[in-house]
Amino acid sequence: NKPILEVKDLRVSFRTYAGEVQAVRxxxxxxxxxxxxxxxxxxxxxKSVTAQTIMRLIPTPPSFIKSGSILFDGxxxxxxxxxSKMEKxxxxxxxxxxxxxxxxxxxxxxxxxxxxxxxxxxxGLSRVAADERALEILTLVGISNPQGRMKQYPHEFSGGMRQxxxxxxxxxxxxxxxxxxxxxxxxxxxxxxxxIDLMKKLSEQTDSAIIVITHDLGVVAEMAQRVVVMYAGKxxxxxxxxxxFYRSRHPYTWGLLRSVxxxxxxxxxxxxxxxxxxxxxxxxxxxxxxxxxxxxxxKVCQEYDPEQTQLTETHSAACWLLHEDAPKxxxxxxxxx
Ligand code: SF4
Ligand code: MG
Numbered sequence: 001n002k003p004i005l006e007v008k009d010l011r012v013s014f015r016t017y018a019g020e021v022q023a024v025r026x027x028x029x030x031x032x033x034x035x036x037x038x039x040x041x042x043x044x045x046x047k048s049v050t051a052q053t054i055m056r057l058i059p060t061p062p063s064f065i066k067s068g069s070i071l072f073d074g075x076x077x078x079x080x081x082x083x084s085k086m087e088k089x090x091x092x093x094x095x096x097x098x099x100x101x102x103x104x105x106x107x108x109x110x111x112x113x114x115x116x117x118x119x120x121x122x123x124g125l126s127r128v129a130a131d132e133r134a135l136e137i138l139t140l141v142g143i144s145n146p147q148g149r150m151k152q153y154p155h156e157f158s159g160g161m162r163q164x165x166x167x168x169x170x171x172x173x174x175x176x177x178x179x180x181x182x183x184x185x186x187x188x189x190x191x192x193x194x195x196i197d198l199m200k201k202l203s204e205q206t207d208s209a210i211i212v213i214t215h216d217l218g219v220v221a222e223m224a225q226r227v228v229v230m231y232a233g234k235x236x237x238x239x240x241x242x243x244x245f246y247r248s249r250h251p252y253t254w255g256l257l258r259s260v261x262x263x264x265x266x267x268x269x270x271x272x273x274x275x276x277x278x279x280x281x282x283x284x285x286x287x288x289x290x291x292x293x294x295x296x297x298x299k300v301c302q303e304y305d306p307e308q309t310q311l312t313e314t315h316s317a318a319c320w321l322l323h324e325d326a327p328k329x330x331x332x333x334x335x336x337x
Pocket of ligand 1: 250251252288289290291292294295296297298301306318319320321
């Protein structure tokens with residue numbers, strides 16, 4: 001059973017007036033068919049750039065793929081595809097859900113038209129068949145009176161309903177891969193929970209594999225099976241949800257777990273922000289990128305970047321503490337468990 005997506009040693013940079021920013025610096029992970037994978041990390045860690053690069057959407061400032069491979073469905077090399085072929089895949093085999101549906105929905109087009117457009121253009125459906133599919137998918141995402149709603153414009157929907165429309169558009173073509181970038185961040189808490197529930201339900205009912213990009217560990221706990229933790233353009237740890245929440249081995253993951261509120265945790269558990277800021281990716285540090293903020297940093301950490309250590313079949317982390325000669329460090333209890 002081949003993974004639906006295999007990202008290998010991906011490097012993506014931005015060209016800016018001041019020079020090249022290395023936003024993604026050798027990222028590797030895979031996604032199995034039907035699986036939900038979360039990519040987490042602070043803003044600027046490269047998680048959104050990674051997602052946009054997989055969809056070949058060019059973030060601003062303009063980015064370029066320096067090297068690496070993105071293999072889709074075992075056969076399509078995304079990094080080498082022509083724009084027209086890529087556009088076709090985006091409209092049929094991949095879907096994307098953005099943080100703010102208002103910027104990605106067309107305000108001048110009815111919701112019905114926005115759902116059916118891709119079905120007619122990319123899937124060759126007739127108008128009647130596309131309308132039927134739109135009704136079906138609007139019902140699936142929990143929008144009542146879908147007939148009437150199809151004739152309405154995005155501004156006639158509430159924020160939560162707009163996000164449901166966005167999800168409907170992304171799902172209409174039955175994509176093999178769905179990428180959701182901070183799908184709930186712009187919504188209030190009650191609506192957030194509803195959208196997470198919906199996405200979880202959809203991931204169970206459809207065969208779409210999902211990558212959810214988030215800084216919200218509650219979303220991870222609710223939806224994902226596996227987690228990729230990114231820092232300063234690299235994967236620092238990855239594993240199953242249990243491995244990351246309860247058996248994590250990277251100090252950055254520990255910091256993240258302590259610093260972010262979680263839907264599934266007591267409100268009164270104390271949040272401890274990670275001191276300091278991520279490094280400047282104009283000139284990334286030569287050693288571990290987390291060294292300047294890491295309470296466990298050793299001499300070697302300043303000099304050499306740690307390699308990935310495979311801990312289980314699903315769990316790996318890149319930290320010098322995992323070296324056999326390193327001092328033994330206990331995972332802080334506040335970091336979960
Ligand atoms: Fe901290 Fe060193 Fe591990 Fe980096 S490699 S996270 S600095 S202990
Ligand atoms: Mg982002």
